[in-house]
Amino acid sequence: MIKIGITGSISSGKTTVVKIISHKRGPVFSADKCVKKLYGDKKTKAIIAKKLSIKSYSNFKSEIKNKILSKKNVLRKLEIILHPLVRRKMYSFLKKNKSSKFIFFEIPLLIESNLMNIFDKIIFVKSQQRLRLKRYKKNGGDPRLFQALDSHQLKDYQKIKYCDDVVVNNKSLSVLKKKVLHIIKYYE
Numbered sequence: 146m147i148k149i150g151i152t153g154s155i156s157s158g159k160t161t162v163v164k165i166i167s168h169k170r171g172p173v174f175s176a177d178k179c180v181k182k183l184y185g186d187k188k189t190k191a192i193i194a195k196k197l198s199i200k201s202y203s204n205f206k207s208e209i210k211n212k213i214l215s216k217k218n219v220l221r222k223l224e225i226i227l228h229p230l231v232r233r234k235m236y237s238f239l240k241k242n243k244s245s246k247f248i249f250f251e252i253p254l255l256i257e258s259n260l261m262n263i264f265d266k267i268i269f270v271k272s273q274q275r276l277r278l279k280r281y282k283k284n285g286g287d288p289r290l291f292q293a294l295d296s297h298q299l300k301d302y303q304k305i306k307y308c309d310d311v312v313v314n315n316k317s318l319s320v321l322k323k324k325v326l327h328i329i330k331y332y333e
Contacts, residue, residue: 146243146244146248147246147247147265147332148263148264148266149166149247149264149266149332150250150252150255150260150264151166151251151252151267151270152254152256152268152269152270153270153272154271155291156272156280156284156286158272158314159251159270160175160177160251161318162268162314163175165322166268166325166329167247170329171242171245171247171249172238172242173250173251174235174251176235179230179231179234180227180231183227184206184209189227197219197222198212213290213293213294214287214290220294224254228254228258232258235252253298254298256307266332267307268309268311268328269301269304269310269312270314271301271312271314272313272315276314312324312328
């Protein structure tokens with residue numbers, strides 16, 4: 146089994162890279178999708194609401210975003226709650242899929258969370274900040290939240306030194322696909 150971690154800054158194209166590289170090769174664990182499910186879990190919601198002083202569950206994600214934008218330490222508090230839960234789900238996914246030739250993990254904060262030793266290969270998806278912001282806004286994201294999340298992550302040059310391969314995603318989808326398929330060829 147080859148465990149491949151895909152990481153990169155916000156809106157760099159990690160999800161697209163994972164779709165290309167994992168196609169007919171193996172299962173994918175997405176930390177972002179896991180967090181989304183956790184936001185829907187009543188027990189997790191209650192813990193987050195208490196820790197961040199959120200009164201209403203009706204716009205839970207909006208409330209979290211507002212808290213992140215209003216106070217610097219909120220993001221860290223949220224990570225302290227969510228990261229252990231995501232990690233547990235990740236290990237469970239790994240155990241469940243241990244017979245697969247490849248297992249792919251899309252983890253935005255892979256380096257920041259010090260998860261490098263878990264993976265056989267780590268691919269970093271790099272993209273210019275202005276393109277990332279454009280993609281983020283195109284998907285309905287708030288530019289202020291983009292800045293808050295982006296500034297919370299390590300800089301690209303700090304993360305790249307822990308990665309086996311770097312995919313630059315500043316051009317077309319066809320160019321990206323060619324680069325990604327070139328990399329996976331060496332792992333197969």
